Amino acid sequence: MSTTHIFNVEMTCEGCSGAVDRVLGRLKGQGVDSVSISLPEQKVSVTSTLSSDQLLEIIKKTGKKTTYVGSE
Amino acid sequence: MSTTHIFNVEMTCEGCSGAVDRVLGRLKGQGVDSVSISLPEQKVSVTSTLSSDQLLEIIKKTGKKTTYVGSE
Numbered sequence A, B: 001m002s003t004t005h006i007f008n009v010e011m012t013c014e015g016c017s018g019a020v021d022r023v024l025g026r027l028k029g030q031g032v033d034s035v036s037i038s039l040p041e042q043k044v045s046v047t048s049t050l051s052s053d054q055l056l057e058i059i060k061k062t063g064k065k066t067t068y069v070g071s072e
Helices: A014-025 A052-060 B014-025 B052-060
Strands: A003-009 A032-038 A043-048 A066-071 B003-009 B032-038 B043-048 B066-071
Touching: A003 A052, A014 A032, A014 A043, A014 A052, A014 B014, A043 A052, A052 A066, B003 B052, B014 B032, B014 B043, B014 B052, B043 B052, B052 B066
Parallel strands: none
Antiparallel strands: A003 A043, A003 A066, A032 A043, B003 B043, B003 B066, B032 B043
């Protein structure tokens, strides 16, 4: 059962958002169904069977400042 | 015995270089002695007891495209 989790991620350019997209994209088929990123809104939406804590750890590995906002 | 390893890392803004700096900075005292980043040169220099392969894996976790250049 997948849930869409929303994270606030500090991203300042398309290189930043591309890096986050790449890291989450590697997990497609391994718990991540889809990823949607809004650079202007500093928002990353991940539809996944992984928990919000697991996803937060993964996003933090990029070195970006990240907080969990909630699920949809 | 520490070696300075040089990596080419695709970084397009200070958010990008800050993320790489943060990830490597977490390892200070755990194998990483110092980190120096040049955004205009797309260059990351890491003085470390870790191997170049270990450092490459760590930098790749940021989602940035990275290649190993060599040691100094």
